[in-house]
Amino acid sequence: MKAANAYSADCPTRQILDRVGDKWAVLILLLLRGEPLRFNVLRRAIEGISQKMLSQVLKSLERDGLIRRRATPTVPVTVEYSITPLGATLAAAVDPLRDWAERNLKEVLTAQRRYDAQRKAMAA
Structure with a gap:
């Protein structure tokens, strides 16, 4: 197996980055850190x-080994x-991104409004 290179189109690292970039996956991992x-x-x-x-x-x-599913034979x-130990390491890595997003939400929204207003003015 050759060395990982996320910039290469055929590198499996991109599949992992897709998971990290999936908002639902991140939210699930962060929730499962506390308890099953x-x-x-x-x-x-x-x-x-x-x-x-x-x-x-x-x-x-x-499938990625980030969480574990346990079924108990009850009715239903x-x-x-x-979360698995591997999943916990990913959750620890992405939690600062969640924190950043929450802390900087106001500034990002302000920048988006400013950008949209400038584009609208240019189109007029």
């Missing part, structure tokens, strides 16, 4: 995510998701 959670608890905690999207992202995170079956 059931599907519906995750769905209620992450406003705007559909049941289908949550299911897809959970499967992807499990109880399914709980927890």
